[in-house]
Amino acid sequence: MIEQADSEILEMLRDPARKDAGFLKLMENFKRPVYWHIRRLVLSHEDAEDILQETFIQVYRHIGTFRGECKLFTWLYRIATNECTKHFRKNKHRKAQSGSENLEVSGELAGTDAEESKAILIKFQNAILQLPEKQRIVFNMRYYDELSYEEMGQILHSSVSSLKTNFHYASEKIKRYLIDHA
């Protein structure tokens, strides 16, 4: 199950003398995909940075509990997704209190050049943001990270059929949104 690169990093992380070097190597390998996975879910760079750091800190602290039943990447994604879910819950409470619930990518991009190509990307992101939380996570993992349903199942603790259904509904809703906003 554990790949060569994973086992090397794990060995370093479990050796107190090489733990820090192992951690830097782990971050070097996974910081970008994990950051983008988080960013696409939470939108704001500041939130994504916090969650990214929290994810890797969790790994640093709990590396002893990793039993190697899945890839390191899968474990990292699971922690990152859980942190995002926690963030959603916290944010939902805050938004419910302030009365603002709409997520708009354009708001996150205020001040940047909204060229035609960018406008299309923004529309696509807005279509994704209309999805319920689970469908959004599944769509992003499948579409952007190109994860297999089996890998997604390990990360989200869901069955393949449930993930396929979620992805299908998500795609349909996005298509409808894009047609309606063409």
Place this chain on the structure above:
Amino acid sequence: MKVTISKNMTEKDDFLGYGKETPYEVPDGFFDTIAEKTLLLAKEKEPFPAKNRMLWQTIAAAASLAALFFIGYQTEFRHDANVSKLIAQDSQLQTNSKAAKEIEISNQINAIEHSKQEIAKIPVAKPAGKEAVSDVLADFTDEELQQMAALYKSDPMIGEIEQ
């Protein structure tokens, strides 16, 4: 960029025109420093090493026990002191009330003795009624006595009064 969306797209060609790009931007140099920053944070947040943790846990446990003992001792000591105080107050009250009762009883006895003495001083009066009647009866003649006896028998009112 021109994108066409059709309802009949399959998963493979879905959203091809949109690509994998996102409109989000990342501050310059973010990925260059994030690893070191995160490592520093991780080391800051790292819990105490097992050895230190055990020492602190022992100290904390000892402190807790000492605090509990002190609180318990204080509570018990105060409780005992309060109980002793209450008992002393109670016995004092009992003593006082006993003394008061004794004084009262002694006063009552004195009063009774005094009354007895007063009574003793009073001359005993003879039962005047009976002697007076016999004296009166002695002065009557036989005839008068027979008349009175007859009157006694014939007058129903006298009999009723006696009954």
